[in-house]
Amino acid sequence: MNKNSLRGESMLLVAAFIWGIAFIAQRVGGNMIGSFTFNAVRMLIGGFTLLPCIYLLRNKTTIDNKPDVTKKQWLNKNKQLYIGGILCGIILFFASNLQQIGLSYTTASKAGFLTALYIIIVPIIGIFFKKYPSITLWISIFFALCGIYLLCITDGFNISTGDTLVILSAFAFSIHILAIDYFSSYVDGVKMSCIQFFVCGFFSSIAMFLFETPVLSSILQAWMPLLYTGVLSCGIAYTFQILGQKNVIPSIASLIMSLEAVFCALGGWILLGETLSFKELVGCLLVFSAIILAQIPSSARVKTDTIV
Secondary structure, three states: OOHHHHHHHHHHHHHHHHHHHHHHHHHHHHHHOOHHHHHHHHHHHHHHHHHHHHHHOOOOOOHHHOOOOOHHHHHHHHHHHHHHHHHHHHHHHHHHHHHHHHOOOOOHHHHHHHHOOHHHHHHHHHHHHOOOOOHHHHHHHHHHHHHHHHHHEEOOOEEOHHHHHHHHHHHHHHHHHHHHHHHOOOOOHHHHHHHHHHHHHHHHHHHHHHHOOOOHHHHHHOHHHHHHHHHHHHHHHHHHHHHHOOOOOHHHHHHHHOOHHHHHHHHHHHHOOOOOOHHHHHHHHHHHHHHHHOOOOOOOOOOOOOOO
């Protein structure tokens, strides 16, 4: 293993750890302030955090800096950037708020594993685009469904409101991943992410004033989870993902990033005292096994952009 690969894998591991603990911060923050308020503030923090990253990571060879670039090329490039950023921000608004509201009714440990289902949901969506899953992926889907059943279904075949919302957020994050995958081929990923954070923060702010009563003292009281999820989860972890994936093959990168579910479960146990029954532990194991198995078939995968 060369130094670049080792550095890249280390960055991805740190990102997965940050994202895993972010579920804990979201759970704690959600108990202090409303879900829309929490997301509005942390997304705006994330956007401002990425501004210096954009400056430091600027590439002098991009189309924006070429001396012979035409005005039309420049306009087309920026048009795609803003369309992609706005669209991804709107999708992220639904995904992040479904997740945040769901966390109010379920544990961070379960939410971490359920959210990670996006790795399986993305290829399922691909069926509608005539990209058919392999046998291994179908086995992964079966394991995932069994895991969800053990994790979420209680006596009488009932599933909690929180678990339902988190599963819906996993579907929304899957659509978000596909949108990122499409637009990132044409625009700067970090710039687009910055725009999406501001867009998501804007719409979350509207929802905040419509459905909640934000109190400044409560927001200030939640400063630690807000800064963690804004600066570390949105800003630093996303940038680590961008840099880390440059030197790590996609299949390995995906496996490392999926460890966020494990870090979340460990964090929930250590920091929040959350406990899982034997049935739920088996469910977590099945879901995580499905996530790992889904990445084995080939080194080509759908590019992921995980934000919690």
